[in-house]
Amino acid sequence: MKKFLSYFLICLVGAVAGIIVAVKFINKSPEPIYFENNPWQRQAGNQDSLKSHTIRLVNSRQIANTRKNVITEATKVVSPAVVGINVLQRSYRPSGSRLFFDDPFFRHFFSEQPKLVKGLGSGFIISPDGYIVTNEHVIHKAIKIVVSLPDGEKYNATLIASDYISDIALLKIDGNGKFPFVKLGNSDDFIIGEWAIALGNPFGLFDMGQPSVSQGIISATDRDFGKQQDDRIYKDMIQTDAAINGGNSGGPLVNSLGEVIGMNTFIFSGSQNSGTSIGLGFAIPINRVKNIISELREHGSVDRTFRTGLSVVNLTASLAHNLGVQINNGVVVASVEQNSPASNADLQVGDVIVKISDYDVTSTRQIDKIFDDLDAKAGDELELKIYRNKKFYSKYLVLEKH
Template identity: 45%
Template sequence: MIDRLMAIVIVSLSVMLFSCEEANHKKELTDTTQPTQSRSANISQMGGQEEVRKSDTTLSQRSRRPQQVSARTNSISNSRHNAITKAVQEVSPAVVSITVTEVVEGGRRLKFNNYYNRFFSVPVEREVSSMGSGFIISKDGLVVTNQHVANQNAKKVVVSLTNGSQYKAKVLGSDELADLSLLKIQADTTFTAAEFGNSDSVVVGEWSLAVGNPFGLFKASQPSVTVGVVSARNRDFRPDPKEPRVYLNMIQTDAAINRGNSGGPLVNSQGKVIGVNTFIFTGGTSGGNVGLGFAIPSNRVQKIIKQLSSTGEVQLGYDAGFETKQMTYNIAARYDLPAVMGLLVESVNRDGPAFEAGIVPGDIILRIGNERIQSKMHAQALLREYSEGDSMRVELVRNSKRYETKMMLRRKIKE
């Protein structure tokens, strides 16, 4: 009996122990599954956040794209509107095309009379038209151009503006030596004027723009613009020995200057006129541009047009006090003088600067300033560089010896 009771107790204890172990095992299983669920939940939450972040980034990029494109477009637009385009906009309204009609004389050959035509011809007059450029320098319509474009011989002058307007113009004055003319537009209206720059401050290598009417292309539209740099300064030329024109201290540019550009402005990057486009050097028979264009410096232009506007011609503001003639081989042989290029002094005013400087008749003037004299016209051009009160250096030959003296320029003392 006792044995049976002991067996029952042992079985009961075993069952209880098994139940406890099973419960503990379930608890362990429950404890181990909870972290897994938590991690998956965290991963799910993180994945959602990443998706949200990606979505936000995409939306942000999309929202910024139009701004970036707009900024890029503005940058390109700003790069196109640079100093050169602004300079063109500044000066273009003042640039004009000039059409000049002149009356020239010629001979007309008679038909079916070859024998008569060998010795005679019938004089006739005919009108010839030419075109050039210019620019307005005052609100009341003063226009600067070259003398070889428009001069006192012009019968009719028509000025065309960039807005299509056309006006008649009058030649107020011209100077063949300086190759400059001043016109006045015949209209009671206000015009846009160009502004002069300081040609003495021009730097070799800076931008230069030639604006004008090459080949007569500009009639009632925008003028043509070519861009280059200032290639050199202070160039002296006498392009044609048969012509009286002498060009001193010219500005050289590689901006294309072609036929019809004459008289138009040479402009710097600020839109200010630093010269008047005048001629090109082709080096041959070609009339096209080869990279050597020349402009009369603006400071010289302003001096000339100031006199043209007041008197219609250019006069020295002082009296040098001597009369000269150009030296030739015949003169040298006749007076037993050295055959040198220069000016022979014929007479000296006793009340003038030349007499005070010790210059006497028979002297041969070789240089004025630092410039070697090429002709009497050249000397006249050099004398224009001085004003009353200036001291002018003169180099001369007397009795085959060279001397140097200085003249203090002043007005002639009236007797």
């Protein structure tokens, strides 16, 4: 009896072990076994295939969704309103040998010969009726301006007005319908380090399709370059590392919301004539562009006349002694008109102005140069650092129209 029970237990354990092995084998089987002409197996196989296909579709949608981000969405919003600009410009060059181009005696006898040259740049549409903003240097001395839209349409553009000093121009194209246009943002409201997207027509590639897009960050703000040798003034510029190359001038610099915050204008290049970016691009802030464009549309030019209600004299050693001031540089306030910008700024006779914005003041003559470098206009607010009663104060002078 005991022997029988032992054999029975051994057989039972073996049977259970066999069942466990079989179940594990079935679960590990990577593919079901199919027999020809077995309809129920074909149906099961189709269901597995359908499930696998559904999983692949879901994964594809998830991957597609991850490809979309703030950069692609902002680009999608702005691109239709970005334009390529091709111009025919008149350039003058003295006739004769190049050896004598700069000789006044030579120029007296040989006239300058006109020559037509091609130029290119970028721009962006700011209204549904076809107003376009670009850099003045893009269309400077142009006799013909052709604008290319992303849909392949080309239009002859009219120059409405331009401002050489600020390097801003306003164009107009006419069409049968409404044009796509950008949303202008607020260049006083962004963060250093946030995304920046540059769109435009580098090297004239716009004619081959959509505008080119490069992406970077806002590297710095309020970059002042003062008055250039060609008399242009670049102030409060936005610095970005988004690649800006030849032909990008006049194109928009966009934030992640699809708002234009600047107009791409120039770069620091690897060499004097390379025209390629090394990571330092600069854009005119859009708030400055809006102010200039408003004046161009309303008056056709920018009015740079203003009044301060203030007169000053140089701070000499004897004047410093008489006033009891303990500084050597600056200009002294000699008079202040009533109800003027100066009186509103709480400036007083005897105050010594030592700084205007970030510029040190050393003489009355220098003040005019500072105003030039700042491209000062009526409505601008200037910070003045003054010395009064042995202490320094900051006063804020708002320029007014004459």
